[in-house]
Amino acid sequence: MTRALNVPGIAYGGDYNPEQWPEEVWAEDMRLMAEAGVTMVSVNIFSWALLEPSEGTYDFSRLDRILDLLHAHGIAADLATPTAAPPAWFFVAHPDALPVDRDGRRLSYGSRQTFCPSSPAYREAALRIVGELARRYADHPAVVMWHVHNEYGCHNAECHCDTSAEAFRAWLQDRYASLDALNHAWGTTFWSQWYYDWDQILPPRATGAVPNPTHQLDWRRFCSDALLSLYEAERDVLREAAPDTPATTNFMVMYNFDALDYWRWAPELDIVSNDHYLQSADPESEIDIALSGDLVRSLAGGPWLLMEHSTGAVNWQPVNRAKNAGELRRNALAHVARGADGIAYFQWRAAKAGAEQWHSAMLPHAGTDSQIWRDVVRLGADLRALAEVRGSTTPAEVAVVWDWNARWALELPSQPSGELRFQDLVRDWYEPLWRAGVAVDFVRPDADLSPYRLVLAPSLYLVDDEGAANLTAFAERGGTLAVGFHSGMVDANCHVRLGGYPGAFRTALGIRTDELFPLLPGETVALSDGGSGTLWSERVRLEGAEAVSSYTTGPLAGVPAVTRNAHGAGSAWYLSTRPDPATLAGLLDRVRAEAGVTAVRTAPAGVEAVLRRGPEADYLFLINHGAADATVPVAPGAVELLTGKPVGDSVAVPAGEVAVVREPHRS
Structure with a gap:
């Protein structure tokens, strides 16, 4: 059974919230959507309070008119379940469904996603409204896709209440089966943390010193799974009513969000969708667009949908800058280039009230006499011209390893350096590939690597045995593998791999490190190739590898900094520091030349x-x-x-x- 999106060409539109406006405005919306070339809109995302004004009492009359109006004007509907924003009456009836933060404060309703993901009352109420929607609109001709919830985990990725604690314990029992296995995995002999009863285990709430790292890591895994179970429950209700209609939910693969393990989520979506917003402080945000797009395409295994981005400024950063001339168009088409078969914005019409009133939209406060509107109309024409691109794929010879477990573990407290940021380290390596026009996929550590010539692991602090064996076998079979510092250090339980660093990759890399020398902010070390390193250094000893460059200053002067090892039929490189951008670009050029990787096309800088x-x-x-x-x-x-x-x-x-x-x- 296929569940493809029944919208021709590159879908175009945004979140449509007509309930925020008098009904006489809707006719103008239809006229202007036609002018802009809109083909699909997301509706009903935050309408729970209007659909169910009191428990078990429903009013679908407004939504009926909205969907009928869209269908009459040839605009498809991505119909959302409104479960991201439960109504006030629900929390009055079920105050225990409100989330609790790690300091023990129960939060109040009055915004969105103010619910505990493990709350039985929330799940029951959510599935009830989803069931009503599914039965009513399963066969509506406007509905081409189900939009489940909205941005899972955006504001409530964690809840530390007693209900969550009980759910966490059940998740742990399923994972470990016995307390002995859990105590071993968590290393609870340290600091007298041994557990004798499941009920003794709590979420990692605020405590006086550093919490157990494996406890924290399993908590992150649990929180991702708890929200995934809510998605699956809603999706299954929708699928029962409309087996052929695809279901999606909007991921948030962007710089500042890391709450969910999207490798686990992606296989559960019929169509992978993503929201992406620029960071105003990023002077080259086009690189983040490319990285995000490549990662989402890799999660999807092919084309995907951009469910939200902005025409101009957002409203939630310290300073929210407008986009420069042509930037709206370049951003959108860059997403299409990276595999997006749909382009959508938050939102269609800029709100005049509410928390997001200063968030840009397709139809801004200034109306049609505005540059944003002219750009929106032009983009609609562009996407019509690109209709034949839909469904095409992106071949790549380079894979970059990305793992949410490794990201979570790396950024736990009490690392050798608190300056380590997973996404910064990955972007360091991605950026020169982007500048060189090299196509990149992202992969899990245990992925099929046979399509690739070169595999890069810029930051893989945590890797399980299967993933480590998979990556080293890639080099053994003739591939080129490059590994960044502080990788392979701990196993799936966050236990240090003994015998010398970099742990799981030591043999394949032909080196051994006995001590780490992280660098202070602003501190640098000189390298023998004329470059410099920051953030990190290690006392590396060659055990079969050759030194490509060495440290020439500091306590490690004369010690190898970058190494290469012949491993099986291939090779394995190691970077024990964070080279300056020019030096890193030169190293990666050398590595990919060895691997036989070429650019998509030679193009001028920029x-x-x-x-x-x-x-x-x-x-x-x-x-x-x-x-x-x-x-x-x-x-x-x-x-x-x-x-x-x-x-x-x-x-x-x-x-x-x-x-x-x-x-x-x-x-």
Whole structure:
């Protein structure tokens, strides 16, 4: 049974909240959506209080009119379950469903996602309203997809109440079966933490010193699974009523969100969707868009949907900057380049009241006489011109290892350095690949690595035995593996791998480290290749590997800093420090040359080149982030899709603009 999205071409739209406006505004919405080229909107995301004004009493009349209106105007509906924002009456009746923070404070309702994920009362009420929706709208002609909940874990990833504690204990019993196994996994002989009864185990609430690291890690795993079980429960109700209608929920693969293990979540979605918002403080946010898009495409195993991003400023950062000229278009088409088969915004019409009144929208407060509106209309035309790109894939020869367990473990307290940030370390390695136009997939440690020539593990502090064996076997079979510092150090239980660092990878890398020398903020060490390192250093001893560069200053002067080891039919590289950007780029150029990895296309600096491959043609996306016009060579017989014009042996990409070129397949 296939559950594909029944919307032609690249879907285009956003969150539509007509309940926030007088009904006479709706007709104008339909007219302007047609002008903008909108084909699908998400509706009903935060409407629980209107649909169920009191427990068991329903009023679907407004939603009936909204869906009928959309269908009459040829606009598809991504119909949401409204369970991210329970109504006030629910919390008055069930105050114990409110979440409790790690300091023991029970939070109040009055915003969104103010519920305990383990609350039986919440689950019962949520599934009840979902069931009513499913039965009523399963066959409505406007409904092409179910939008389950909204941004799971955005505000309530953790709840430390007694109900959550009970659910956590049940999860632990299922994972470990016995207290002896749990005590061993958690290393509870340390600090007299041994448990003799399951009821003694609590969530990692505020305590006087550093909590047990494995306790904290299992808590993160539990919290992700608790929310996943809510998604699965809602999805199953919807699937029973409408077996052929796909279900999704919007992930948040972006810099500052790490609450959920999306490798576990992705297989449960019919269509993977993502929300992505720029960080105003990031001077090159286009790199974050690319990294996020590649990661979401990898989670999806192919095309995906961008469920939310912004036309301009958001409202939740310390300073919320507007987008520069052309940035709205470049951002959206960059997501398409990385595999998005749908582009949507929060939201259609900018709110005049409420917590997000200063969040940009497709139709801004200024109305149609605005640059944002003109850009929105232009983007709609662009996406219509790119309809044939839908369904095409992105071939890659490089895989970057990404693991949420490793991220959670690395950023626990009491590391050798509190300056370690998983996503910063991954972006360090991703950025030079992006600049060079190299296609990248992201993979789990235990993924099938046979499609790749080069596998990079910039930060894999925690890795289980299966993942470690998989990565080292890749090199043994002839692949090129590169590993970043402080990787392979602990097992799945967060126990240090004894015998010397870097633990699980020591043999494959042909080195042994006996002591770590993290660097203070601002401190650097010089390297023999002329570069420098920051953040970290190690006393590395060669045990079969060769030194590519060494430390020349500090207590480790003369000690290898970057190494290469012939391992089986392949090779394994190790970086024991954080090289400066130019040095790291040079090293990765050398590593990928050894692996035989080439760029998608040679392009001038500032021009992002991305390839999507369809069954009959290649689609080359060229996004000029620079201030100078650029020219990029293309294959004979190419056509630029945004203009519909044939091009010669090259295509011009003006500063700040985008070209999408259809080419015959290259061998």
